[in-house]
Amino acid sequence: MNIALIGSGGREHALCQKIRESRLSKNIICIPGNAGTAKIAKNINLDFLNFPKLLKVIKSNEINLVIIGPEEPLVKGLVDFLKKHKIKVFGPNRYAAKLEGSKAFMKSICKKNKIPTAKFKVCKTKKDVNTFLKNSNFPLVVKADGLAAGKGVTICKNKKQILRVSNEIFKGKFKTSKKLVLEEFLEGEEASYFLIVDKKNFQFFGSAQDHKRVGEKDVGPNTGGMGAYSPAPIINKELEKKIINKIVNPTLLALKRKKKPYTGFLYVGLMIKNNEPYLIEYNVRMGDPECQVIIPRLNTDLLKIFNSAIENKLNKINIKWKKLKSMTIVLCSRGYPGKYKKDKRIKHLKDSYQNKKTFIFHAGTKFVENELVSNGGRVLNVTSTGKVFKTIRKNILKSIKKINWKEGFFRKDIGWRVI
Numbered sequence: 001m002n003i004a005l006i007g008s009g010g011r012e013h014a015l016c017q018k019i020r021e022s023r024l025s026k027n028i029i030c031i032p033g034n035a036g037t038a039k040i041a042k043n044i045n046l047d048f049l050n051f052p053k054l055l056k057v058i059k060s061n062e063i064n065l066v067i068i069g070p071e072e073p074l075v076k077g078l079v080d081f082l083k084k085h086k087i088k089v090f091g092p093n094r095y096a097a098k099l100e101g102s103k104a105f106m107k108s109i110c111k112k113n114k115i116p117t118a119k120f121k122v123c124k125t126k127k128d129v130n131t132f133l134k135n136s137n138f139p140l141v142v143k144a145d146g147l148a149a150g151k152g153v154t155i156c157k158n159k160k161q162i163l164r165v166s167n168e169i170f171k172g173k174f175k176t177s178k179k180l181v182l183e184e185f186l187e188g189e190e191a192s193y194f195l196i197v198d199k200k201n202f203q204f205f206g207s208a209q210d211h212k213r214v215g216e217k218d219v220g221p222n223t224g225g226m227g228a229y230s231p232a233p234i235i236n237k238e239l240e241k242k243i244i245n246k247i248v249n250p251t252l253l254a255l256k257r258k259k260k261p262y263t264g265f266l267y268v269g270l271m272i273k274n275n276e277p278y279l280i281e282y283n284v285r286m287g288d289p290e291c292q293v294i295i296p297r298l299n300t301d302l303l304k305i306f307n308s309a310i311e312n313k314l315n316k317i318n319i320k321w322k323k324l325k326s327m328t329i330v331l332c333s334r335g336y337p338g339k340y341k342k343d344k345r346i347k348h349l350k351d352s353y354q355n356k357k358t359f360i361f362h363a364g365t366k367f368v369e370n371e372l373v374s375n376g377g378r379v380l381n382v383t384s385t386g387k388v389f390k391t392i393r394k395n396i397l398k399s400i401k402k403i404n405w406k407e408g409f410f411r412k413d414i415g416w417r418v419i
């Protein structure tokens with residue numbers, strides 16, 4: 001099979017590596033890809049949001065299957081567009097992608113289907129915000145309604161902060177939306193639960209815990225993710241049943257009733273409080289950096305899984321996992337998630353410690369005149385597998401030390417809860 005993989009992050013490098021291992025894969029093109037995918041596939045530098053141009057490239061490369069990594073093309077309807085042109089594609093349709101594309105849409109599904117989630121209000125004006133504040137305690141969470149690249153969520157400690165953040169969203173700080181969701185802050189432990197879904201079935205596709213805050217001890221602003229580990233020990237069999245019955249089944253049923261059934265990866269973002277799951281968010285793709293810790297643990301051919309999902313035969317495939325734990329630490333550009341500089345040379349990557357257990361997934365990287373340089377806020381994911389999280393983290397930190405990238409920074413405490 002000839003495969004096209006859309007995206008350029010660490011998630012896409014991890015998927016590309018796994019697809020390359022498949023007996024079914026022949027040629028892989030990454031659009032646009034990064035310096036890591038360039039070594040194992042063919043990168044094509046193209047704006048994947050230009051659907052007609054993308055279609056031409058897919059046809060000229062005789063692509064048999066398109067896999068969409070990031071959320072934006074899914075939310076903008078790339079799956080619907082490609083299906084209309086008879087192209088085989090893995091991912092949810094535009095309507096189903098609103099689970100991530102609109103916080104208000106996701107919350108309305110929760111309300112209609114009694115799905116456990118934080119108390120909330122969809123706010124379009126300052127008046128709406130003030131109404132919710134009258135009967136709420138602090139802290140509160142402000143969420144931009146649309147996509148915001150992991151930066152649209154702010155935990156606010158007082159009214160002044162809420163009004164400032166709300167006004168920024170109303171004035172269009174995030175181009176995707178001028179409305180927001182205001183919700184109560186839930187105390188507990190976060191976990192990510194992943195599924196692969198077809199029109200009739202779904203299967204478990206790993207669990208992970210991510211570290212969103214930029215600073216050690218979980219302080220500072222939210223990021224796209226500073227590191228993760230898998231599996232998430234907090235998710236036991238009893239809790240898993242509750243997640244499926246109280247959250248997943250009602251959501252998928254709601255989409256089926258609208259005749260817009262879900263297909264693709266489904267990321268269930270949870271807060272666990274007193275062994276009860278509450279839905280924080282849905283993502284309609286694999287997480288990043290969670291993908292980088294889940295995919296190395298997968299034993300089953302990934303392309304076989306994709307094909308089963310597209311043919312609505314997920315119930316016929318047995319997805320097997322290695323009995324290993326996995327962790328990744330993200331090496332970021334100084335200044336991230338605020339302002340940072342690009343095009344900074346990364347000299348010592350070849351010297352870093354890599355073997356069958358420790359490997360590096362590229363995220364914000366590119367080659368300029370054969371030199372590896374940074375090209376984003378999150379630059380490299382140093383990932384390792386093993387039996388003990390503490391040992392895994394030691395191996396990763398050894399590797400980062402050898403990379404010795406002076407323009408970057410990372411969190412040394414990834415996995416602190418589990419360690």
